[in-house]
Amino acid sequence: MLGFSLICVSYVLFYVILNIGWYGTQQKSLIKPESKINCEDLTVVIPFRNEQENLSMLLKNINELKKVPSRFIFINDHSDDNWKGLFENQNNISIDVYSLDKDKNGKKEAIWEGVKRTETKYVLCWDADVCFKADYFNELQELQLADLIILPVHFKSNNILQALGEIDFYLANFVNQASAYWLRPVMCNGANLLFSKSTYLEVNNLKEHQHILSGDDMFLLRQMIKNKKSVYCAPTKTCAVTTQSQKSFSSYLNQRMRWLGKSLYINDALLNCWAMVQFVFSVGFFTCFIYWIFEDPKTFALFFIIKCGIDLLFLSRYFYSIKKTIFTFFIPVYVLIFPIYNLFILSSFYFKKQKWKGRKLYN
Numbered sequence: 110m111l112g113f114s115l116i117c118v119s120y121v122l123f124y125v126i127l128n129i130g131w132y133g134t135q136q137k138s139l140i141k142p143e144s145k146i147n148c149e150d151l152t153v154v155i156p157f158r159n160e161q162e163n164l165s166m167l168l169k170n171i172n173e174l175k176k177v178p179s180r181f182i183f184i185n186d187h188s189d190d191n192w193k194g195l196f197e198n199q200n201n202i203s204i205d206v207y208s209l210d211k212d213k214n215g216k217k218e219a220i221w222e223g224v225k226r227t228e229t230k231y232v233l234c235w236d237a238d239v240c241f242k243a244d245y246f247n248e249l250q251e252l253q254l255a256d257l258i259i260l261p262v263h264f265k266s267n268n269i270l271q272a273l274g275e276i277d278f279y280l281a282n283f284v285n286q287a288s289a290y291w292l293r294p295v296m297c298n299g300a301n302l303l304f305s306k307s308t309y310l311e312v313n314n315l316k317e318h319q320h321i322l323s324g325d326d327m328f329l330l331r332q333m334i335k336n337k338k339s340v341y342c343a344p345t346k347t348c349a350v351t352t353q354s355q356k357s358f359s360s361y362l363n364q365r366m367r368w369l370g371k372s373l374y375i376n377d378a379l380l381n382c383w384a385m386v387q388f389v390f391s392v393g394f395f396t397c398f399i400y401w402i403f404e405d406p407k408t409f410a411l412f413f414i415i416k417c418g419i420d421l422l423f424l425s426r427y428f429y430s431i432k433k434t435i436f437t438f439f440i441p442v443y444v445l446i447f448p449i450y451n452l453f454i455l456s457s458f459y460f461k462k463q464k465w466k467g468r469k470l471y472n
Contacts, residue, residue, distance in 0.1 A: 124423035152182060152231070167239065174246060182223045183204065188222070207222065232306050239300055239350040256304060256309070258304070260303050262352060271355070297327065312335075312338065313332055321370070345430060388451060397412060
């Protein structure tokens with residue numbers, strides 16, 4: 110009983126810290142008239158590999174924009190599908206397409222090539238599978254300048270199982286925005302990331318992590334932090350893009366292992382600290398549940414209700430803000446499966462050979 114009480118008190122304090130940080134990030138003003146981003150100073154770089162269907166939707170989305178940047182640069186990473194025909198008759202918007210040389214491959218190389226070809230002060234990186242609102246760049250012009258701006262990424266689910274698989278992603282974003290308020294952000298997503306071209310070329314030591322195909326975003330964030338560059342984490346609703354949730358458990362597992370891998374290779378003490386705190390709470394509650402479900406089911410039911418109540422109390426506002434209120438109904442299930450899920454992902458990372466877009470993830 111005492112152990113559970115101590116865990117609950119610590120857990121509530123942890124949530125209070127997170128909620129203050131998250132709310133502070135949402136309320137922080139971005140508008141600085143003297144230092145706004147101008148679309149004429151911005152190029153969008155989009156790497157792609159065998160994403161014909163995604164590119165078709167993306168180009169349609171681009172043509173519906175109310176305001177456009179200076180230029181769109183697409184970098185083909187040795188695709189073998191019928192991607193070329195998609196870029197015909199795109200004369201109304203400045204779009205250029207390049208292909209990587211035979212001796213180069215991977216998303217990091219594609220972004221590096223795209224950035225070198227830009228002629229503007231700022232670069233916005235998108236993935237080829239993102240969707241966005243027509244007024245995306247109108248919102249973007251209200252952002253204050255920074256060397257790196259972390260922009261929000263949301264998932265779109267087609268069923269309940271896909272939605273359940275999103276919860277860990279949004280909880281990580283919740284912690285990241287709180288961390289950005291109290292200290293600094295510890296994560297970012299390359300599907301929607303804006304940075305200064307000159308700063309990128311200055312700090313991005315590609316050779317250091319070139320053997321890891323994934324992690325262009327996290328390694329860039331880490332290098333920005335190490336070099337004391339300005340990094341900003343935008344609110345959850347500002348310039349958000351949407352991407353499709355993973356359609357199968359296998360693809361979901363591969364994605365989460367890839368994310369875990371780049372987080373471990375980054376070796377960021379603050380990121381590891383946040384992860385360890387969450388893991389300790391998760392395992393602590395789970396251990397209590399396992400013990401009391403056999404010792405006294407009534408006590409287990411009481412503890413389980415208390416734990417779910419704390420989660421619902423502190424997370425409902427966040428889920429509502431990102432229009433994912435349905436996640437509140439999944440909390441009781443998530444409370445039980447999250448520790449098992451964490452251990453499963455961790456063990457799979459070490460024992461399963463990992464590939465990404467048909468290639469070995471680690472060379």
